[in-house]
Amino acid sequence: MRIGIPRALAYYAYYPFIKTFFEKLGLEVVVSDETTKEIMDKGVEDAITDACVPVKLFHGHVRNLKDRVDYVFVPRLVSINAEATFCPKFLGLPDMLSCSVKDFKNMLEVRVDLRKKRMRLFWLCMSLSRRFKKGFFTAYNAYIKAIFSFKNYAHQFLQGGIPPLGIVAQRKNLPIRLGVVGYPYMLYDSYLSLDLIKKLINMGVYVVTPEMVPEKDKMKQAKKLKKNLFWTFSNSVVRTAYHFFENRCVDGIIHITAFGCGPDFIVDKVMELEAREKNMPYLTITLDEQTGQEGLNTRLEAFVDMLKIKRAKKEAALA
Amino acid sequence: MRKVSFPYMGTSYIPIAKLMKAFGNEVVLPPRPNSETISLGCKFAPEFACYPFKIVLGTYVQVLEAGADTLVSTGGVGPCRAGLYTTLQEKILKNLGYKFEMITLEPPGRHFSDLMASIKKLINARLSFRDYINIGRFIWKELTLLDRAERLSHKTRPLEAKKGETTRVYKKCVDLVAKAESIKELAEIEREMELLYGGIEKKDFDPVKIGIVGEIYVLMEPSANLEIEETLGELGVYAERSMFLSGYTVSNAVMDLFHMAGERDVKKLASPYFKEMCGGHGRESVGNAVHFARRGFDGLIQLSPFTCIPEIVAKSILPRVCEESGMGFLSLTLDEQTGKEGVRTRLEAFVDLLFAKRKKMRLSSAKSQLAKEMS
Numbered sequence: 146m147r148i149g150i151p152r153a154l155a156y157y158a159y160y161p162f163i164k165t166f167f168e169k170l171g172l173e174v175v176v177s178d179e180t181t182k183e184i185m186d187k188g189v190e191d192a193i194t195d196a197c198v199p200v201k202l203f204h205g206h207v208r209n210l211k212d213r214v215d216y217v218f219v220p221r222l223v224s225i226n227a228e229a230t231f232c233p234k235f236l237g238l239p240d241m242l243s244c245s246v247k248d249f250k251n252m253l254e255v256r257v258d259l260r261k262k263r264m265r266l267f268w269l270c271m272s273l274s275r276r277f278k279k280g281f282f283t284a285y286n287a288y289i290k291a292i293f294s295f296k297n298y299a300h301q302f303l304q305g306g307i308p309p310l311g312i313v314a315q316r317k318n319l320p321i322r323l324g325v326v327g328y329p330y331m332l333y334d335s336y337l338s339l340d341l342i343k344k345l346i347n348m349g350v351y352v353v354t355p356e357m358v359p360e361k362d363k364m365k366q367a368k369k370l371k372k373n374l375f376w377t378f379s380n381s382v383v384r385t386a387y388h389f390f391e392n393r394c395v396d397g398i399i400h401i402t403a404f405g406c407g408p409d410f411i412v413d414k415v416m417e418l419e420a421r422e423k424n425m426p427y428l429t430i431t432l433d434e435q436t437g438q439e440g441l442n443t444r445l446e447a448f449v450d451m452l453k454i455k456r457a458k459k460e461a462a463l464a
Numbered sequence: 465m466r467k468v469s470f471p472y473m474g475t476s477y478i479p480i481a482k483l484m485k486a487f488g489n490e491v492v493l494p495p496r497p498n499s500e501t502i503s504l505g506c507k508f509a510p511e512f513a514c515y516p517f518k519i520v521l522g523t524y525v526q527v528l529e530a531g532a533d534t535l536v537s538t539g540g541v542g543p544c545r546a547g548l549y550t551t552l553q554e555k556i557l558k559n560l561g562y563k564f565e566m567i568t569l570e571p572p573g574r575h576f577s578d579l580m581a582s583i584k585k586l587i588n589a590r591l592s593f594r595d596y597i598n599i600g601r602f603i604w605k606e607l608t609l610l611d612r613a614e615r616l617s618h619k620t621r622p623l624e625a626k627k628g629e630t631t632r633v634y635k636k637c638v639d640l641v642a643k644a645e646s647i648k649e650l651a652e653i654e655r656e657m658e659l660l661y662g663g664i665e666k667k668d669f670d671p672v673k674i675g676i677v678g679e680i681y682v683l684m685e686p687s688a689n690l691e692i693e694e695t696l697g698e699l700g701v702y703a704e705r706s707m708f709l710s711g712y713t714v715s716n717a718v719m720d721l722f723h724m725a726g727e728r729d730v731k732k733l734a735s736p737y738f739k740e741m742c743g744g745h746g747r748e749s750v751g752n753a754v755h756f757a758r759r760g761f762d763g764l765i766q767l768s769p770f771t772c773i774p775e776i777v778a779k780s781i782l783p784r785v786c787e788e789s790g791m792g793f794l795s796l797t798l799d800e801q802t803g804k805e806g807v808r809t810r811l812e813a814f815v816d817l818l819f820a821k822r823k824k825m826r827l828s829s830a831k832s833q834l835a836k837e838m839s
Contacts, residue, residue: 193776195768195771195779195797196776221739230542230543232773233742233746233773233774233777234776236543236741237742237746237774237777240777240780241781244737244781370551371551371554372548375541375544375743376543405770405771406512407512407545408545410511410512410545410771411510411548414552415555418555
């Protein structure tokens with residue numbers, strides 16, 4: 146049995162878990178190809194015009210997969226903890242797909258809602274394996290391996306690597322440290338983000354993303370906002386930014402957002418106001434399916450140069 | 465004394481203002497959203513904020529300039545962005561240097577104590593238990609009357625012989641309700657309203673029926689949806705909106721208190737297409753569309769502000785619902801750039817198509833009858 150995983154949205158946040166789980170269950174896992182212009186165009190064709198780019202991309206990846214696998218795995222991510230849910234587009238994703246992608250009959254829809262009970266994830270995995278007629282012990286083994294694989298993935302981030310982009314470690318003694326915040330599906334898709342992170346690294350910048358900040362440090366910032374945001378990824382982004390503001394461990398922050406992203410209008414404005422107050426350089430980059438390379442390069446170079454000049458001035462003043 | 469103000473939405477300002485006055489506050493009436501409101505809102509709001517956010521922010525700036533010191537608005541529990549409006553608006557306005565207190569009324573289901581604390585802040589008069597009951601009865605009556613006036617205007621407008629007469633009568637009714645002081649007066653107005661609407665000269669024909677669904681603010685506030693109901697009515701179309709203020713109050717304030725889902729039947733209708741609650745009124749839009757289809761409506765219009773997330777989800781599902789039930793579908797995305805004439809052209813074309821479709825249906829059914837008789 147071949148099971149397809151679209152390389153979009155939740156994939157970048159949780160793929161080691163999903164992939165290991167299905168592989169250890171004894172299924173053949175096919176991940177859709179890395180994003181190309183063709184996949185993007187297919188997605189734009191199928192999805193409705195108002196949707197944000199990542200959602201359009203998901204449509205494209207489903208098109209890329211659906212004819213060569215038995216099932217396409219489409220998670221309906223509702224929540225992974227008690228405090229927040231996901232963006233409404235994640236909640237309605239299977240419904241959107243079944244209406245907008247033509248002849249899409251082999252969807253494996255999995256509802257992930259972990260807020261009510263403990264061990265929900267475990268039971269979810271068990272019921273999923275029952276669907277493929279696998280025994281309890283095979284499933285249990287797969288679940289444990291999947292958890293380890295995910296923990297390993299998270300640990301790699303904390304060590305300063307960015308596994309989805311193939312970066313194992315970054316040089317620590319670089320002059321500029323930049324916080325690059327945004328959702329995993331924006332940052333780690335190298336076609337969508339126009340290789341932004343690698344570009345920054347090549348400019349001699351140490352990049353810190355939300356995944357590279359320990360969960361403990363993020364939770365310390367949770368009380369800063371008057372009301373928690375409703376979305377898991379947004380909370381993570383805002384808390385990371387607040388962590389940077391408080392500890393001053395970066396020289397500047399770049400926020401990467403998709404055109405028309407719903408939650409980000411609040412996230413972006415909150416961070417912008419806070420950055421102004423805390424005197425932290427802040428740049429917002431909005432991406433969509435038409436963003437050009439050169440425009441992005443110019444802005445990144447200008448921003449990094451500005452930070453370098455600022456640092457040089459500071460050092461001169463100290464000397 | 466607190467000088468209270470609140471967002472403007474449809475005719476809701478009448479009961480809310482009366483409620484605030486009865487609780488012993490001074491009220492700064494919000495102005496009807498106009499071009500100044502919208503340009504103020506767009507100036508201070510983030511680029512991708514949805515249209516209601518911009519209008520409400522603009523209104524706040526206007527009322528704060530007019531001297532208000534307390535802003536009251538509703539909250540929410542997500543995942544629609546509207547629940548976080550007040551948090552961000554407060555931040556933006558404080559950043560602009562205004563001094564005020566923001567009171568957010570959270571839904572009673574999950575934040576009961578917060579809600580009570582914020583209501584307590586708003587009650588600045590000594591009232592007996594009986595007073596509360598009376599105020600409650602009066603406000604409820606007023607809400608239902610305003611909704612009734614609106615429903616009647618939707619029914620009468622496509623049939624009116626002289627254009628613009630219904631709109632005039634409707635405005636008069638709203639004025640009467642706004643001036644009423646006691647529950648007795650309201651009962652009189654109810655009778656008078658029937659007479660006023662009854663007195664409009666009507667043509668006798670079966671108008672094309674269109675259901676309107678969508679996001680609550682652009683649905684309820686005529687200045688945000690460019691008076692779509694009036695435009696449709698004048699085109700000779702019976703337009704019915706899926707949401708009214710009194711129904712909304714029941715399902716979101718009263719039912720929530722007892723942890724019951726409001727509008728259960730609508731949600732059930734939506735379930736074959738839309739399986740998950742996704743905030744806002746996305747699922748209700750789909751459910752109401754199914755409901756309209758079952759009642760034999762000819763077309764469906766979806767109103768949504770630009771970048772509204774739940775409505776985007778609904779928008780990708782609604783075409784299928786309409787296709788399966790044979791309704792026409794038009795989706796209008798509204799923001800500060802939308803022009804009234806552009807919308808009117810699209811509405812006219814849509815209505816013409818529905819008329820043509822109806823004619824064709826009649827013709828084909830007549831043909832089949834003829835064939836039956838011949839055989």
